[in-house]
Amino acid sequence: MSARDTSFRAFGDWIQSHGGSLDASVMDVVTFPGQLGRGAIALKDIPEGYTLFTIPRSLTLSARTSTLPNLLGPIKWRNYELDKGWAGLILCMMWEEAQGASSKWYPYLSELPTEFDTPMFWKADELEELRGTSVVDKIGREEAERDYYKKLLPAIHSRQDIFSTNVIPEFYSLERYHIQGSRILSRSFQVEQWEGEGGDKDENAAADTSAESYSMDVADTSIGSGNGMDVDEDEGPAPAAETHHPEQEGSDDEDEEDTSDVAMVPMADMLNARYGSENAKLFHEATALKMVTTKHIPAGEQIWNTYGDLANSDLLRRYGHVDMLPLPGGGQGNPADVVEIRADLVISVLPVGPVGLTPDASKERIEWWLEEGGDDAFILEDDLDIPEAMVSLIRLLLLNSSEWEKVREKGKPPKPKVDAEVLSLVAQVLRRRLDEYPTSLETDAVLLNQDLPTNKRHAVIVRAGEKSLLHRAIEKVELVKDSQGKKRRVSAGSAEETGQSKKSKR
Ligand SMILES: C[S@@+](CC[C@H](N)C(=O)[O-])C[C@H]1O[C@@H](n2cnc3c(N)ncnc32)[C@H](O)[C@@H]1O
Numbered sequence: 001m002s003a004r005d006t007s008f009r010a011f012g013d014w015i016q017s018h019g020g021s022l023d024a025s026v027m028d029v030v031t032f033p034g035q036l037g038r039g040a041i042a043l044k045d046i047p048e049g050y051t052l053f054t055i056p057r058s059l060t061l062s063a064r065t066s067t068l069p070n071l072l073g074p075i076k077w078r079n080y081e082l083d084k085g086w087a088g089l090i091l092c093m094m095w096e097e098a099q100g101a102s103s104k105w106y107p108y109l110s111e112l113p114t115e116f117d118t119p120m121f122w123k124a125d126e127l128e129e130l131r132g133t134s135v136v137d138k139i140g141r142e143e144a145e146r147d148y149y150k151k152l153l154p155a156i157h158s159r160q161d162i163f164s165t166n167v168i169p170e171f172y173s174l175e176r177y178h179i180q181g182s183r184i185l186s187r188s189f190q191v192e193q194w195e196g197e198g199g200d201k202d203e204n205a206a207a208d209t210s211a212e213s214y215s216m217d218v219a220d221t222s223i224g225s226g227n228g229m230d231v232d233e234d235e236g237p238a239p240a241a242e243t244h245h246p247e248q249e250g251s252d253d254e255d256e257e258d259t260s261d262v263a264m265v266p267m268a269d270m271l272n273a274r275y276g277s278e279n280a281k282l283f284h285e286a287t288a289l290k291m292v293t294t295k296h297i298p299a300g301e302q303i304w305n306t307y308g309d310l311a312n313s314d315l316l317r318r319y320g321h322v323d324m325l326p327l328p329g330g331g332q333g334n335p336a337d338v339v340e341i342r343a344d345l346v347i348s349v350l351p352v353g354p355v356g357l358t359p360d361a362s363k364e365r366i367e368w369w370l371e372e373g374g375d376d377a378f379i380l381e382d383d384l385d386i387p388e389a390m391v392s393l394i395r396l397l398l399l400n401s402s403e404w405e406k407v408r409e410k411g412k413p414p415k416p417k418v419d420a421e422v423l424s425l426v427a428q429v430l431r432r433r434l435d436e437y438p439t440s441l442e443t444d445a446v447l448l449n450q451d452l453p454t455n456k457r458h459a460v461i462v463r464a465g466e467k468s469l470l471h472r473a474i475e476k477v478e479l480v481k482d483s484q485g486k487k488r489r490v491s492a493g494s495a496e497e498t499g500q501s502k503k504s505k506r
Pocket residue numbers: 035036037038039186187269270271272273274318319320321322323
């Protein structure tokens with residue numbers, strides 16, 4: 001049962017009074033029970049390609065539309081590095097909120113959540129439940145707080161005329177900083193400038209919504225298309241996406257990314273998302289963003305945007321929820337789940353010493369691998385294909401000295417070919433990866449049948465999804481190993497029969 005959100009009408013009026021439009025005859029905002037919170041539903045059958053609402057670009061809230069950057073001055077803005085990462089937008093949101101009803105965004109900001117179910121706010125014992133998953137390392141609380149002390153506070157204290165001392169505890173505290181950052185993480189969109197609007201961006205760009213972590217200096221829009229909501233353009237309106245930023249903290253790309261594209265988009269961020277369910281998307285045009293249906297939506301159904309069909313680990317970290325759907329192979333889970341395997345774990349299964357490389361030789365090859373741009377982590381996906389780069393790294397560490405010299409001369413890592421030796425090592429890697437979780441899959445299954453607090457349930461779902469992938473991948477590797485062994489036995493037998501050697505047959 002969902003309850004009608006009574007503030008929706010007033011919110012719609014506010015949007016319309018600022019030049020936007022909203023068709024309240026086809027959609028409504030309701031509050032769903034449980035974690036879904038507010039969301040939009042279709043009041044009648046809505047055809048594909050229908051514009052549900054339009055938000056003028058001037059009503060989006062970003063470092064481009066807030067007046068704060070100009071008040072502080074562009075030089076100071078840059079000197080405090082507020083043009084990098086999300087620090088600038090966070091400060092704009094703090095400042096706009098401090099203006100109360102005189103801020104253009106007051107009706108919007110006062111509707112935004114102040115509490116989140118994301119691991120950023122979890123206690124240590126709850127975080128322990130996520131051990132083995134890649135979530136904990138990516139929360140980035142410390143990095144986020146570094147920005148607060150290094151960028152925001154100095155800027156705030158430099159101008160008492162703008163940031164009045166007596167409102168600092170209420171609007172500019174570390175706690176408010178995390179709240180604004182989490183709002184951006186779970187609700188922002190990547191809204192590229194329109195050509196002629198001040199930059200020369202592609203006219204047919206899509207707005208991405210979902211940020212990695214506000215600790216990070218940049219939003220990686222490559223994940224945006226996969227992990228966030230994209231804002232596209234086409235002959236008609238283009239779909240805009242939420243801006244979800246990717247993980248690689250400290251990557252060079254991040255520094256190059258134009259984070260002034262990150263924007264809060266009123267109303268568009270009211271839509272929930274579920275794996276494979278998208279039926280509406282945000283498109284951008286010259287002066288406005290439009291939420292347009294991408295499918296026919298029957299009356300009574302929820303209007304879903306997409307957050308990029310993320311793995312549960314990412315959903316939990318950014319949005320504080322997980323997706324659980326019936327899986328094709330039985331059971332429930334999220335088909336987008338992945339397992340991250342660090343290169344050092346792969347390296348740890350390779351023999352060293354008398355039966356393998358000396359530690360120095362191993363180090364030399366690993367350094368070469370990284371210098372050549374080799375990955376330091378590999379992603380196992382639902383297709384269970386062993387990541388090619390991981391196989392290539394294993395082969396690199398198995399080469400004899402002359403093969404290694406040739407590879408180095410050519411400047412190309414070995415081809416990702418698998419044989420029995422490689423498969424055994426891959427299986428060992430996967431088993432060691434499983435050992436990194438404190439519990440077994442069986443224990444998790446038992447736990448999930450119990451009544452668990454929300455955070456713990458989410459943690460168990462995330463780690464169980466990853467473990468299930470690992471178990472299935474091990475099974476597949478063992479099967480391939482067996483079938484390779486059988487093939488070899490058959491060809492060895494037929495070689496004997498024909499009197500040919502295996503080598504001459506090839
Ligand atoms: C962009 S907002 C959507 C609007 C939000 N429900 C609200 O009440 O304002 C994203 C947040 O909605 C919730 N949400 C979205 N999709 C969900 C889902 N499939 N299951 C549970 N919660 C979801 C999560 O709390 C998430 O952080």
